[in-house]
Amino acid sequence: xxxxxxxxxxxELVTNQHQQLRSFVRTLGVDADWVDDVAQEVFLVAWRERKxxxxxxxxxxxLRGIAxxxxxxELRKQSRQKRLxxxxxxxxxxxxxxxxxxSEEHFRAHxxxxxxxxxxxxxxxxxxxxxxxxxxxxxxxxADHLGMTSAxxxxxxxxxxxQLKHCIELRIAExxxxxxxxxx
Numbered sequence: 001x002x003x004x005x006x007x008x009x010x011x012e013l014v015t016n017q018h019q020q021l022r023s024f025v026r027t028l029g030v031d032a033d034w035v036d037d038v039a040q041e042v043f044l045v046a047w048r049e050r051k052x053x054x055x056x057x058x059x060x061x062x063l064r065g066i067a068x069x070x071x072x073x074e075l076r077k078q079s080r081q082k083r084l085x086x087x088x089x090x091x092x093x094x095x096x097x098x099x100x101x102x103s104e105e106h107f108r109a110h111x112x113x114x115x116x117x118x119x120x121x122x123x124x125x126x127x128x129x130x131x132x133x134x135x136x137x138x139x140x141x142x143a144d145h146l147g148m149t150s151a152x153x154x155x156x157x158x159x160x161x162x163q164l165k166h167c168i169e170l171r172i173a174e175x176x177x178x179x180x181x182x183x184x
Contacts, residue, residue: 021039022036028068029071038071042067046062117168124146127146129160
């Protein structure tokens, strides 16, 4: 149960520090639409960790440190999501490709080829791939976002998967030819 003074202390902290914290969060490169959410998260973390705060320290500096850590964590999370894009793409290639497509181990073993092939896609194709496999949007969401029909999105994704499959196969063949030259 919260004491009234705890609630008053939190209200005072937010009132005194909110504007400065919002400004600082924005300088960390946080999108303007998300500044209030990050600032709110900073206050929640500060509230949970209030017993560890040394009253002799500068509270603004402490809050800015929490903000920096939250932004760092978000960057790490984004990096993990980028890695997951390729795993999701591999899974989809396995699920929707022709019967001749090799096993899941085949695609996992050729992750670098897949990443290279995705990077070589045309910008619009990369946007479709990122929207579908990184952001998790369905064909309707992508259609709305990119000004296409759902059927056109599905068709484009099918063609992109075929293009990626072909690209991966070429990369594998090229690599085996190069390996063959060095081993003979």
